[in-house]
Amino acid sequence: xxxxxxxxxxxxxxxxxxxxxxxxxxxxxxxxxxxxxxxxxxxxxxxxxxxxxxxxxxxxxxxxxxxxxxxxxxxxxxxxxxxxxxxxxxxxxxxxxxxxxxxxxxxxxxxxxxxxxxxxxxxxxxxxxxxxxxxxxxxxxxxxxxxxxxxxxxxxxxxxxxxxxxxxxxxxxxxxxxxxxxxxxxxxxxxxxxxxxxxxxxxxxxxxxxxxxxxxxxxxxxxxxxxxxxxxxxxxxxxxxxxxxxxxxxxxxxxxxxxxxxxxxxxxxxxxxxxxxxx
Ligand code: KIV
Numbered sequence: 001x002x003x004x005x006x007x008x009x010x011x012x013x014x015x016x017x018x019x020x021x022x023x024x025x026x027x028x029x030x031x032x033x034x035x036x037x038x039x040x041x042x043x044x045x046x047x048x049x050x051x052x053x054x055x056x057x058x059x060x061x062x063x064x065x066x067x068x069x070x071x072x073x074x075x076x077x078x079x080x081x082x083x084x085x086x087x088x089x090x091x092x093x094x095x096x097x098x099x100x101x102x103x104x105x106x107x108x109x110x111x112x113x114x115x116x117x118x119x120x121x122x123x124x125x126x127x128x129x130x131x132x133x134x135x136x137x138x139x140x141x142x143x144x145x146x147x148x149x150x151x152x153x154x155x156x157x158x159x160x161x162x163x164x165x166x167x168x169x170x171x172x173x174x175x176x177x178x179x180x181x182x183x184x185x186x187x188x189x190x191x192x193x194x195x196x197x198x199x200x201x202x203x204x205x206x207x208x209x210x211x212x213x214x215x216x217x218x219x220x221x222x223x224x225x226x227x228x229x230x231x232x233x234x235x236x237x238x239x240x241x242x243x244x245x246x247x248x249x250x251x252x253x254x255x256x257x258x259x260x261x262x263x264x265x266x267x268x269x270x271x272x273x274x275x276x277x278x279x
Contacts, residue, residue: 014053014263016094022126022148022192025055025096029214029225036266037216037228038259041067041084043091045231050092052259056216057092058128058228059085061100061158066232073157076102078115082122089123098150098193099124103158112138116147126192130156132182136189143190151186153179154220155198168219168278170199180207187211195228196220198244201277219244221277227266234262244276 018024028035038049039060049057063084064076085099099119106112106129116127126148129135139149154169163169170176180203183194194215196204201221208215208224217224219242229245232238235258236247248258248265265271 014260015051016053016055019094020055020096022096025193025214025226026212028055029212034267034269035214035226036263037226038231038234038262039228040088040231043087046088046091046095046097048256048259050094052256052263054095054259054263056098056226056228057088057095058098059088059100059124060128060230061102062230066230066237072160074103074160076100078102078105078118081119085119085122085124096126097124098126098128100128106135106138109138109141113141113145113147116142120147126150128152128195130158132178133185136185139186139189139191143192148192149190150193150195150216151183151191152195152197153182153186153199154196157197166198168198168200170203171278176200176203179203180210183207183211183215187213196224198278200279202279217272219272219276219278222269222272227272229262231259234258244272244278246271246276 025035035055037056037058038054039058039062040046041059041063046057061073061076064070064073081099081102089097101115105115119127128150130152132153142149155166160166170179179199192213196215196217198219204217204220205223214225216226216228218228233241233245234248235255236249248261252258252261
Protein backbone atom coordinates (compact mmCIF):
# COMPACT_ATOMS: atom_id res chain seq x y z
CA UNK A 1 0.00 0.00 0.00
CA UNK A 2 2.41 2.65 -1.21
CA UNK A 3 0.31 5.72 -0.43
CA UNK A 4 -0.90 4.63 2.99
CA UNK A 5 1.85 5.99 5.18
CA UNK A 6 -0.20 8.81 6.71
CA UNK A 7 -2.98 6.78 8.29
CA UNK A 8 -5.35 8.22 10.83
CA UNK A 9 -8.26 6.57 12.59
CA UNK A 10 -10.32 9.65 11.67
CA UNK A 11 -10.24 8.72 7.98
CA UNK A 12 -11.49 5.16 8.13
CA UNK A 13 -15.28 5.70 8.21
CA UNK A 14 -15.84 7.58 5.00
CA UNK A 15 -13.62 5.76 2.47
CA UNK A 16 -15.19 5.84 -0.99
CA UNK A 17 -16.16 2.32 -2.02
CA UNK A 18 -17.67 3.05 -5.44
CA UNK A 19 -16.38 5.13 -8.36
CA UNK A 20 -17.90 8.62 -8.25
CA UNK A 21 -19.37 9.59 -11.62
CA UNK A 22 -21.09 12.61 -13.12
CA UNK A 23 -24.39 10.84 -12.36
CA UNK A 24 -23.45 10.47 -8.69
CA UNK A 25 -22.86 14.23 -8.43
CA UNK A 26 -26.09 15.15 -10.21
CA UNK A 27 -27.97 12.80 -7.88
CA UNK A 28 -26.37 14.41 -4.82
CA UNK A 29 -27.58 17.80 -6.08
CA UNK A 30 -31.12 16.58 -6.61
CA UNK A 31 -31.10 15.04 -3.09
CA UNK A 32 -29.83 18.32 -1.63
CA UNK A 33 -26.64 16.63 -0.34
CA UNK A 34 -23.41 18.59 -0.46
CA UNK A 35 -20.25 17.09 -1.95
CA UNK A 36 -16.59 17.89 -1.45
CA UNK A 37 -13.83 18.82 -3.88
CA UNK A 38 -10.11 19.31 -3.19
CA UNK A 39 -7.54 20.69 -5.60
CA UNK A 40 -4.47 18.48 -5.15
CA UNK A 41 -1.57 17.34 -7.23
CA UNK A 42 0.08 14.08 -6.14
CA UNK A 43 -0.67 10.39 -5.65
CA UNK A 44 -0.28 10.45 -1.89
CA UNK A 45 -2.80 13.23 -1.23
CA UNK A 46 -5.08 11.74 -3.87
CA UNK A 47 -5.13 8.43 -1.99
CA UNK A 48 -5.86 10.24 1.25
CA UNK A 49 -8.76 12.07 -0.41
CA UNK A 50 -10.25 8.73 -1.42
CA UNK A 51 -9.96 7.49 2.17
CA UNK A 52 -11.59 10.69 3.47
CA UNK A 53 -14.59 10.40 1.16
CA UNK A 54 -13.73 13.37 -1.09
CA UNK A 55 -16.03 12.89 -4.07
CA UNK A 56 -14.03 14.97 -6.56
CA UNK A 57 -10.33 15.74 -6.87
CA UNK A 58 -9.30 18.60 -9.09
CA UNK A 59 -5.83 18.65 -10.57
CA UNK A 60 -5.90 22.42 -10.80
CA UNK A 61 -3.53 24.64 -12.71
CA UNK A 62 -3.09 26.31 -9.30
CA UNK A 63 -0.19 23.84 -9.22
CA UNK A 64 1.72 26.56 -11.05
CA UNK A 65 1.81 28.43 -7.74
CA UNK A 66 1.43 25.71 -5.11
CA UNK A 67 3.93 23.23 -6.57
CA UNK A 68 6.04 24.94 -9.21
CA UNK A 69 6.66 28.34 -7.64
CA UNK A 70 5.26 30.57 -10.38
CA UNK A 71 3.40 33.81 -9.58
CA UNK A 72 0.28 32.85 -11.53
CA UNK A 73 -1.28 29.96 -13.46
CA UNK A 74 -0.29 31.43 -16.82
CA UNK A 75 3.08 29.59 -17.23
CA UNK A 76 1.46 26.17 -16.66
CA UNK A 77 1.77 23.82 -19.66
CA UNK A 78 0.02 20.69 -20.89
CA UNK A 79 3.09 18.68 -19.87
CA UNK A 80 2.82 19.92 -16.27
CA UNK A 81 -0.86 19.03 -16.18
CA UNK A 82 -0.41 15.58 -17.68
CA UNK A 83 2.40 14.74 -15.23
CA UNK A 84 0.22 15.62 -12.24
CA UNK A 85 -3.03 14.11 -13.57
CA UNK A 86 -1.17 10.82 -14.08
CA UNK A 87 0.16 10.92 -10.50
CA UNK A 88 -3.26 11.68 -9.01
CA UNK A 89 -4.91 8.95 -11.12
CA UNK A 90 -2.36 6.42 -9.80
CA UNK A 91 -3.24 7.29 -6.21
CA UNK A 92 -7.02 7.50 -6.41
CA UNK A 93 -9.32 5.07 -8.20
CA UNK A 94 -12.65 6.21 -6.77
CA UNK A 95 -13.02 10.01 -6.71
CA UNK A 96 -13.96 11.72 -9.95
CA UNK A 97 -10.79 13.36 -11.30
CA UNK A 98 -11.01 16.73 -13.06
CA UNK A 99 -7.98 18.06 -14.95
CA UNK A 100 -7.59 21.75 -15.76
CA UNK A 101 -6.83 22.81 -19.30
CA UNK A 102 -4.05 25.40 -18.93
CA UNK A 103 -3.83 28.91 -20.31
CA UNK A 104 -4.35 29.22 -24.08
CA UNK A 105 -4.76 25.46 -24.67
CA UNK A 106 -8.50 25.83 -25.47
CA UNK A 107 -8.54 29.14 -27.33
CA UNK A 108 -10.28 27.43 -30.27
CA UNK A 109 -12.69 24.48 -30.18
CA UNK A 110 -10.16 22.32 -32.06
CA UNK A 111 -7.36 23.14 -29.62
CA UNK A 112 -9.75 22.32 -26.79
CA UNK A 113 -10.66 18.95 -28.31
CA UNK A 114 -7.04 17.96 -28.89
CA UNK A 115 -5.83 19.03 -25.43
CA UNK A 116 -8.87 17.74 -23.53
CA UNK A 117 -8.28 14.31 -25.09
CA UNK A 118 -4.70 14.36 -23.76
CA UNK A 119 -5.88 15.21 -20.23
CA UNK A 120 -8.48 12.44 -20.37
CA UNK A 121 -5.89 9.93 -21.62
CA UNK A 122 -3.68 10.89 -18.68
CA UNK A 123 -6.42 9.71 -16.31
CA UNK A 124 -8.93 12.53 -15.81
CA UNK A 125 -12.65 11.88 -16.16
CA UNK A 126 -13.53 15.53 -16.80
CA UNK A 127 -11.78 18.70 -17.95
CA UNK A 128 -12.18 22.23 -16.58
CA UNK A 129 -12.12 25.42 -18.64
CA UNK A 130 -12.31 29.06 -17.54
CA UNK A 131 -14.68 31.45 -19.26
CA UNK A 132 -18.26 32.32 -20.17
CA UNK A 133 -20.32 32.76 -23.32
CA UNK A 134 -17.38 32.46 -25.73
CA UNK A 135 -16.86 28.85 -24.52
CA UNK A 136 -20.39 27.61 -25.23
CA UNK A 137 -19.48 26.16 -28.63
CA UNK A 138 -16.41 24.43 -27.16
CA UNK A 139 -18.37 22.98 -24.24
CA UNK A 140 -20.97 21.64 -26.66
CA UNK A 141 -18.30 20.12 -28.90
CA UNK A 142 -16.48 18.37 -26.03
CA UNK A 143 -19.66 17.17 -24.41
CA UNK A 144 -21.03 15.76 -27.68
CA UNK A 145 -17.78 13.83 -28.11
CA UNK A 146 -17.96 12.23 -24.66
CA UNK A 147 -15.73 14.60 -22.70
CA UNK A 148 -17.46 15.88 -19.54
CA UNK A 149 -16.78 19.55 -18.85
CA UNK A 150 -16.56 21.60 -15.68
CA UNK A 151 -17.00 25.31 -16.44
CA UNK A 152 -15.41 28.01 -14.26
CA UNK A 153 -16.98 31.47 -13.78
CA UNK A 154 -16.44 34.51 -11.57
CA UNK A 155 -12.78 35.06 -10.77
CA UNK A 156 -10.99 33.16 -13.53
CA UNK A 157 -7.28 33.23 -12.63
CA UNK A 158 -6.04 32.66 -16.19
CA UNK A 159 -7.57 36.09 -17.02
CA UNK A 160 -5.88 37.86 -14.10
CA UNK A 161 -4.23 40.37 -16.43
CA UNK A 162 -7.54 41.26 -18.03
CA UNK A 163 -9.36 41.41 -14.69
CA UNK A 164 -6.68 43.66 -13.18
CA UNK A 165 -5.97 41.39 -10.20
CA UNK A 166 -7.52 38.67 -8.09
CA UNK A 167 -10.77 40.50 -7.29
CA UNK A 168 -14.26 39.49 -6.29
CA UNK A 169 -16.47 39.38 -9.40
CA UNK A 170 -20.20 40.00 -9.83
CA UNK A 171 -20.53 42.82 -7.34
CA UNK A 172 -22.29 45.19 -9.72
CA UNK A 173 -25.62 44.27 -11.21
CA UNK A 174 -24.51 44.10 -14.84
CA UNK A 175 -21.61 41.76 -14.03
CA UNK A 176 -23.81 39.63 -11.78
CA UNK A 177 -26.42 39.27 -14.53
CA UNK A 178 -23.70 38.32 -17.01
CA UNK A 179 -22.33 35.58 -14.73
CA UNK A 180 -25.84 34.19 -14.19
CA UNK A 181 -26.56 34.26 -17.94
CA UNK A 182 -23.21 32.56 -18.71
CA UNK A 183 -23.92 29.83 -16.14
CA UNK A 184 -27.27 29.06 -17.79
CA UNK A 185 -25.72 29.13 -21.27
CA UNK A 186 -22.87 26.76 -20.36
CA UNK A 187 -25.20 24.36 -18.54
CA UNK A 188 -27.45 24.28 -21.62
CA UNK A 189 -24.39 23.79 -23.85
CA UNK A 190 -23.61 20.55 -21.98
CA UNK A 191 -21.37 21.45 -19.02
CA UNK A 192 -21.73 18.96 -16.16
CA UNK A 193 -20.39 21.10 -13.30
CA UNK A 194 -19.59 24.78 -12.73
CA UNK A 195 -16.99 26.25 -10.40
CA UNK A 196 -18.01 29.66 -9.04
CA UNK A 197 -14.98 31.50 -7.72
CA UNK A 198 -15.04 34.65 -5.59
CA UNK A 199 -18.54 35.94 -6.21
CA UNK A 200 -21.08 37.24 -3.69
CA UNK A 201 -22.81 34.47 -1.76
CA UNK A 202 -26.28 35.64 -2.83
CA UNK A 203 -25.34 35.45 -6.52
CA UNK A 204 -23.90 31.94 -6.10
CA UNK A 205 -27.10 30.85 -4.35
CA UNK A 206 -29.18 32.32 -7.19
CA UNK A 207 -27.12 30.47 -9.84
CA UNK A 208 -27.31 27.23 -7.85
CA UNK A 209 -31.10 27.26 -7.89
CA UNK A 210 -31.32 28.50 -11.49
CA UNK A 211 -29.38 25.65 -13.13
CA UNK A 212 -29.82 21.89 -12.90
CA UNK A 213 -26.10 21.02 -12.85
CA UNK A 214 -24.10 21.17 -9.58
CA UNK A 215 -22.22 24.32 -8.61
CA UNK A 216 -18.88 24.15 -6.77
CA UNK A 217 -18.08 27.24 -4.75
CA UNK A 218 -14.78 28.76 -3.68
CA UNK A 219 -15.26 32.12 -2.03
CA UNK A 220 -18.91 31.88 -3.10
CA UNK A 221 -20.71 31.31 0.20
CA UNK A 222 -22.26 28.19 1.58
CA UNK A 223 -25.31 27.84 -0.68
CA UNK A 224 -23.60 26.05 -3.54
CA UNK A 225 -23.90 22.30 -4.14
CA UNK A 226 -20.23 21.67 -3.31
CA UNK A 227 -17.10 23.42 -2.06
CA UNK A 228 -13.55 23.32 -3.33
CA UNK A 229 -10.36 24.33 -1.55
CA UNK A 230 -6.71 23.96 -2.48
CA UNK A 231 -4.90 21.34 -0.34
CA UNK A 232 -2.15 23.83 0.56
CA UNK A 233 -4.76 26.15 2.13
CA UNK A 234 -6.48 23.29 4.01
CA UNK A 235 -3.10 22.38 5.52
CA UNK A 236 -1.98 25.92 6.32
CA UNK A 237 0.91 25.86 3.84
CA UNK A 238 0.03 29.16 2.17
CA UNK A 239 1.94 32.18 3.44
CA UNK A 240 -0.88 34.68 2.79
CA UNK A 241 -4.00 32.52 2.59
CA UNK A 242 -7.10 33.94 0.90
CA UNK A 243 -9.86 34.93 3.33
CA UNK A 244 -12.25 32.40 1.78
CA UNK A 245 -9.97 29.50 2.77
CA UNK A 246 -9.35 27.89 6.14
CA UNK A 247 -6.46 26.06 7.80
CA UNK A 248 -8.15 22.88 9.04
CA UNK A 249 -4.93 21.54 10.54
CA UNK A 250 -5.47 23.97 13.42
CA UNK A 251 -8.52 21.91 14.43
CA UNK A 252 -7.04 18.43 13.86
CA UNK A 253 -4.29 16.18 15.16
CA UNK A 254 -2.77 15.28 11.83
CA UNK A 255 -3.03 15.80 8.06
CA UNK A 256 -5.70 13.13 7.42
CA UNK A 257 -7.64 14.57 10.35
CA UNK A 258 -7.51 18.04 8.75
CA UNK A 259 -8.79 16.67 5.44
CA UNK A 260 -11.53 14.77 7.23
CA UNK A 261 -12.54 17.91 9.18
CA UNK A 262 -12.84 19.86 5.92
CA UNK A 263 -15.04 17.09 4.48
CA UNK A 264 -17.33 16.91 7.50
CA UNK A 265 -17.60 20.72 7.85
CA UNK A 266 -18.62 21.10 4.19
CA UNK A 267 -21.16 18.29 4.40
CA UNK A 268 -22.64 19.72 7.60
CA UNK A 269 -22.84 23.23 6.11
CA UNK A 270 -20.39 24.57 8.73
CA UNK A 271 -17.79 25.60 6.14
CA UNK A 272 -17.70 28.15 4.61
CA UNK A 273 -18.78 30.56 7.34
CA UNK A 274 -19.67 34.23 6.88
CA UNK A 275 -16.01 35.11 7.40
CA UNK A 276 -15.07 32.98 4.34
CA UNK A 277 -17.73 34.54 2.09
CA UNK A 278 -18.36 37.80 0.21
CA UNK A 279 -21.53 39.82 0.43
O1 KIV B 1 -6.66 25.61 -10.23
C1 KIV B 1 -7.38 25.39 -9.25
O2 KIV B 1 -6.98 24.77 -8.27
C2 KIV B 1 -8.76 25.85 -9.33
C3 KIV B 1 -9.57 25.86 -8.07
C4 KIV B 1 -9.07 26.80 -7.08
C5 KIV B 1 -11.02 26.03 -8.33
O3 KIV B 1 -9.20 26.25 -10.36
